[in-house]
Amino acid sequence: MDYFSQIIGGFAVYWWLVPVVLIISFSQSPWFKGLLGEFLVKLTAKLRLPANTYHRVHNVTLPAADGTTQIDHIFVSRYGIFVVETKYMKGWVFGGEKQSQWTQKLYRKSYKFQNPLRQNYKHLKALESALGLSPDVIHSVIVFAGDSTFKSPMPANVTCGGGYITYIKSFTKPVLSEASIHNILSKIGSLRLKSSWKTDYQHVQNLRARYDSAANRQCPKCGGSMVLRIAKRGATAGNEFWGCSAYPKCKTVQNVTK
Incomplete structure (x- = not known):
């Protein structure tokens, strides 16, 4: 029996493992x-x-x-x-x-x-x-x-x-x-x-x-990263803005471009 035939024979025996592996992978996604x-x-x-x-x-x-x-x-x-x-x-x-x-x-x-x-x-x-x-x-x-x-x-x-x-x-x-x-x-x-x-x-x-x-996005003042935040008070409550990740040390904010 040649090598190719051995592969085909092995697949015929263990083919059911393929859907099992796929199902397990899918369920973990x-x-x-x-x-x-x-x-x-x-x-x-x-x-x-x-x-x-x-x-x-x-x-x-x-x-x-x-x-x-x-x-x-x-x-x-x-x-x-x-x-x-x-x-x-x-x-x-x-x-x-x-x-x-x-x-x-x-x-x-x-x-x-x-x-x-x-x-x-x-x-x-x-x-x-x-x-x-x-x-x-x-x-x-x-x-x-x-x-x-x-x-x-x-x-x-x-x-x-x-x-x-x-x-x-x-x-x-x-x-x-x-x-x-x-x-x-x-x-x-x-x-x-x-x-x-x-x-x-x-x-x-x-x-x-x-x-x-x-x-x-980087903070223009301290060089730190800017993160998206949501205003919780005032007239802008609910709106997003960019705030420095170093807050409260750095209070730099930027408007979100829409």
Whole structure:
């Protein structure tokens, strides 16, 4: 038997390993984990949040000054609007409300990721601006799906698993009329970009452009790197600006070119 025949024979015996390896690799990808986390949130909401009280809108991409912003889940009810950011993670999670980066610790390895509260803050401001609503009726909710454990004190709106349901249901005072709810849902439907592969791809390209710009920007005063921040107070609340990473030592700021 020649060498080529041996290869063919070996493949005939072990061909099933190819799809197994592909499936394992696919299941470990960030894209798949993101989809799984969003699916778990959708399923829990469907089972535990009455559809006639909490109107569900998923995977909403809205135009923004710097490209697009993508919201995982929006729940509209007479008790307010709940904007949900999903993270699918395993292991220990360390972080604080005011920290720019949080840490995931898994099997003795540590990984940094953006503070999801800050990430979701931009979503809230985009929705607030698009709908013309008071910030008092829009609430940020963070959901960690997967086998993760908080190792730092977290605010009530940062939850694990189905804990976000309890947080949403803790709001019991009506703040929106049925007419307002109908108008809000209609406006979201008219403003959102069509849910498609093309929309998702363009959103990723917008994110890359923003972060590439951030990586190459230096502070003209001290030479440090400039980072994107979001104004939380004053007339510019919700707008992004460039701030020096050496703050508070260096307070250089620059406007974001739109």
